[in-house]
Amino acid sequence: MEQTIDIPWQGRAVGLMDLDAFFASVEQLDHPEWRGKPVIVGGSAERRGVVSTASYEARVFGVHSAMPSWQAKRLCPQAIWTHGHYARYRELSDKVMAILHAQTPLVEQVSIDEAFFDVTPGRYNHENPIAICRRIQEEVSELGITCSIGLGTNKTVAKIASERQKPRGLTIVLPGTEASFLAPLPVRAMSGIGSASEKRLSEMGIHTLGQLAERDPEQMRSIFGVSGPRMVARAAGLEQSRVRDAEEPDEVKSVSNERTFAHDLKTREELVAAIGHVSALTGTRLRRKGLTGTQVTLKLKFDIRHTHTAQRQLDEPTDDEHVFGAVAVKLLNSLWREGTGVRLVGVAVSGFDGARPRQLGLFDEDEDTEPQEATPPQRDLRALSIATDNIRARFGNDALSYGRDLRFRHTESDTAPKDKRDF
Numbered sequence: 440m441e442q443t444i445d446i447p448w449q450g451r452a453v454g455l456m457d458l459d460a461f462f463a464s465v466e467q468l469d470h471p472e473w474r475g476k477p478v479i480v481g482g483s484a485e486r487r488g489v490v491s492t493a494s495y496e497a498r499v500f501g502v503h504s505a506m507p508s509w510q511a512k513r514l515c516p517q518a519i520w521t522h523g524h525y526a527r528y529r530e531l532s533d534k535v536m537a538i539l540h541a542q543t544p545l546v547e548q549v550s551i552d553e554a555f556f557d558v559t560p561g562r563y564n565h566e567n568p569i570a571i572c573r574r575i576q577e578e579v580s581e582l583g584i585t586c587s588i589g590l591g592t593n594k595t596v597a598k599i600a601s602e603r604q605k606p607r608g609l610t611i612v613l614p615g616t617e618a619s620f621l622a623p624l625p626v627r628a629m630s631g632i633g634s635a636s637e638k639r640l641s642e643m644g645i646h647t648l649g650q651l652a653e654r655d656p657e658q659m660r661s662i663f664g665v666s667g668p669r670m671v672a673r674a675a676g677l678e679q680s681r682v683r684d685a686e687e688p689d690e691v692k693s694v695s696n697e698r699t700f701a702h703d704l705k706t707r708e709e710l711v712a713a714i715g716h717v718s719a720l721t722g723t724r725l726r727r728k729g730l731t732g733t734q735v736t737l738k739l740k741f742d743i744r745h746t747h748t749a750q751r752q753l754d755e756p757t758d759d760e761h762v763f764g765a766v767a768v769k770l771l772n773s774l775w776r777e778g779t780g781v782r783l784v785g786v787a788v789s790g791f792d793g794a795r796p797r798q799l800g801l802f803d804e805d806e807d808t809e810p811q812e813a814t815p816p817q818r819d820l821r822a823l824s825i826a827t828d829n830i831r832a833r834f835g836n837d838a839l840s841y842g843r844d845l846r847f848r849h850t851e852s853d854t855a856p857k858d859k860r861d862f
Contacts, residue, residue, distance in 0.1 A: 448560055448567055451593065451614075452557065455597035457553050457587050457588070457601045461584065465531055477517065478493070478518065479518045479519070481523070482522065487700075490505065492504055497518050500518075528551060535582065535586070538575060538578045539575065542574070588601060588610070589612070591620075617676025617677075618676045621675070621676055622649030626645060626647065631666070631673075654671055692789060693732075694721060694732070694789075699782060711771070717784050717786045718767055719760045732758075733755070734751070735750065736750045738785035739783065739784060757788075
């Protein structure tokens with residue numbers, strides 16, 4: 440809903456900026472001959488690939504992110520395919536986030552192509568929030584890509600509004616109109632309501648956000664637990680969560696990575712190597728976020744319908760894949776029998792409560808700790824991991840590879856969808 444900047448804004452002003460078909464748009468920017476043509480970023484149909492992003496020209500044919508590549512290829516056989524250039528995407532994402540930070544220090548990046556921002560009048564400037572949103576869109580366009588923005592009084596409204604008009608959309612929900620804007624929308628439009636919750640709500644006769652907003656919060660608590668009352672408040676447009684600035688750490692519940700393989704892994708040797716490979720990817724993410732965890736989860740997918748997980752608690756929090764990866768290998772026996780084909784391997788670390796963020800240098804020593812006989816080799820391995828992180832961060836992921844990585848370079852499913860939250 441287009442508005443003029445003459446309309447005064449009273450109260451909070453929260454925006455959600457979403458880059459339009461970001462990965463595909465960057466590819467079209469860098470390949471002018473691809474503009475106006477269907478472009479798909481993702482893995483090949485022959486290797487269990489998945490669509491990461493589809494340009495709007497491809498979406499006309501029904502292609503969307505997370506769709507199996509074979510299905511996308513069938514829907515749009517004339518599409519141009521690319522595996523993606525993720526360093527380039529991060530480069531442009533950083534430039535976009537700098538545009539937001541130039542408007543307000545309250546920017547909460549939630550993925551490589553999305554960010555909330557708080558432009559409440561009087562906090563850091565007195566300019567109309569609508570004018571600020573239009574300026575953001577103009578400056579993003581000067582980079583050669585476009586974005587859609589939703590503007591409202593809270594995150595829930597801003598997020599839903601950002602999805603109403605795409606691409607290049609600016610949807611504004613004025614203060615006081617939140618309930619009427621949300622009421623006719625299906626419950627699935629609100630983030631946090633998945634297929635299971637949607638089904639349960641449908642069984643209760645709740646199909647729209649307006650119907651959800653009218654429910655008794657305590658009744659919803661008895662069904663959905665502590666999230667029940669919050670669902671009701673959000674559906675009524677009454678959410679009060681704030682935009683966290685860049686200095687505030689995200690509340691992370693788990694850090695994980697997984698890989699789907701082009702061909703099933705059937706031997707223990709293959710699976711142990713795969714667990715080591717995926718654990719290293721998870722370890723890199725942990726160290727990047729400065730987190731150490733105490734719970735390890737191994738995930739194996741045998742086919743599309745059958746996925747099994749096993750967990751084990753650690754004695755001490757860690758971010759070292761040599762430690763939690765070894766535990767993940769031990770969990771293998773509880774999930775897998777020799778000869779059974781495995782198509783996906785995942786390793787997650789959680790249990791961050793009480794574990795302080797860790798940022799050790801290459802030669803740091805733990806304070807007040809006497810060296811033990813087994814300590815140096817373990818610390819040397821972690822130091823090697825940190826050195827690897829630094830080399831790859833500076834020169835790219837292909838600058839340094841281990842045998843476990845090279846082994847799967849040509850047998851992994853062509854990547855995707857890339858985790859957009861891991862930016």
